[in-house]
Amino acid sequence: MSEPKIIDGKAFAAGLRDRIATEVAKLKEENGITPGLAVVLVGEDPASQVYVRSKGKQTVEAGMQSFEYKMPETTSQEELLAKVEELNNDPAVNGILVQLPLPKQIDEQAVLAAIDPAKDVDGFHTTNVGLLGTGSDNGLVPCTPLGCIMLLRDHFDGNLSGKKAVVIGRSNIVGKPMFNLLLKESCTVTVAHSRTQDLPGEVRQADIVVAAVGRPEMVKGDWLKDGAVVIDVGINRIDKPEGGTRLVGDVDFASACERASAITPVPGGVGPMTIAVLLANTVTAACQQNGIAVPK
Numbered sequence: 001m002s003e004p005k006i007i008d009g010k011a012f013a014a015g016l017r018d019r020i021a022t023e024v025a026k027l028k029e030e031n032g033i034t035p036g037l038a039v040v041l042v043g044e045d046p047a048s049q050v051y052v053r054s055k056g057k058q059t060v061e062a063g064m065q066s067f068e069y070k071m072p073e074t075t076s077q078e079e080l081l082a083k084v085e086e087l088n089n090d091p092a093v094n095g096i097l098v099q100l101p102l103p104k105q106i107d108e109q110a111v112l113a114a115i116d117p118a119k120d121v122d123g124f125h126t127t128n129v130g131l132l133g134t135g136s137d138n139g140l141v142p143c144t145p146l147g148c149i150m151l152l153r154d155h156f157d158g159n160l161s162g163k164k165a166v167v168i169g170r171s172n173i174v175g176k177p178m179f180n181l182l183l184k185e186s187c188t189v190t191v192a193h194s195r196t197q198d199l200p201g202e203v204r205q206a207d208i209v210v211a212a213v214g215r216p217e218m219v220k221g222d223w224l225k226d227g228a229v230v231i232d233v234g235i236n237r238i239d240k241p242e243g244g245t246r247l248v249g250d251v252d253f254a255s256a257c258e259r260a261s262a263i264t265p266v267p268g269g270v271g272p273m274t275i276a277v278l279l280a281n282t283v284t285a286a287c288q289q290n291g292i293a294v295p296k
């Protein structure tokens with residue numbers, strides 16, 4: 001095989017953010033609406049702090065309002081639910097994101113269920129899960145899988161119909177919504193997981209492989225069909241032999257490049273898409289709440 005196309009998620013995300021900034025300016029001018037995103041962070045998890053800072057910065061850069069709420073590690077479930085309720089009722093807030101994971105004393109599902117589905121820009125509320133599962137366009141879709149679909153639609157010029165896809169991983173935040181999105185695009189989809197009997201055999205059938213496993217470089221190049229398009233969702237930090245660490249995906253990039261026709265790198269592939277899609281979801285939510293057509 002010749003060298004695969006490297007799917008540049010960083011550049012795609014930058015273009016998406018530009019388009020969002022244009023839409024936001026238009027919403028302000030034509031409708032007097034400035035979309036607002038509220039992010040709630042409970043506790044001191046360093047990775048979560050980095051994500052939340054980055055989300056706030058990119059929200060403001062897109063011309064939207066960013067509301068950040070930092071709550072102590074000892075926050076009770078009642079206190080967090082009260083904050084969610086306050087944000088549900090705040091008309092300046094169009095999108096609410098409660099940063100996961102939450103401290104142990106808090107029931108994550110109860111918090112996700114308390115978010116107004118119309119403001120659920122993470123798309124984790126069962127109402128939005130159900131809307132996606134029934135093929136509706138009226139809900140909000142989880143950011144990472146929606147970002148993967150955007151990259152795939154761009155690669156295939158909008159037509160994924162009839163492709164065979166394998167999604168490795170069945171989590172609620174990536175694998176399952178990815179399955180539904182690919183099905184909506186009329187792919188024939190297999191979802192593999194830790195109990196799948198012959199994973200390389202399943203992968204070998206696929207025109208599109210989406211790896212969302214959380215295991216460094218698990219998917220090997222010789223598992224792939226020639227010309228497969230590979231979307232690597234994994235973000236794994238591994239030790240370098242010479243000391244220090246580096247990020248790798250769930251796919252063994254070097255060997256995958258020998259078979260794939262296109263592949264997302266890690267870093268710089270799916271990762272940068274997630275926050276850009278979060279901003280897009282906030283614009284979608286603001287439009288849906290105000291009865292305005294959602295920008296394409």
Ligand code: NDP
Pocket residue numbers: 144168169170171172173174175192193194195196199212213214215233234235236250270271272274
């Ligand atoms: P989870 O741990 O929730 O799910 C992992 C899935 O992989 C499970 O369904 C599990 O199967 C399956 N799995 C585990 N081991 C194997 C195996 N040996 N063979 C086949 N399947 C296996 O992870 P997430 O979905 O939350 O995340 C997956 C990856 O994506 C991680 O690396 C994470 O860091 C990354 N990620 C990246 C994001 C981004 O912004 N780019 C956002 C979210 C996640 P089972 O259900 O049977 O246990």
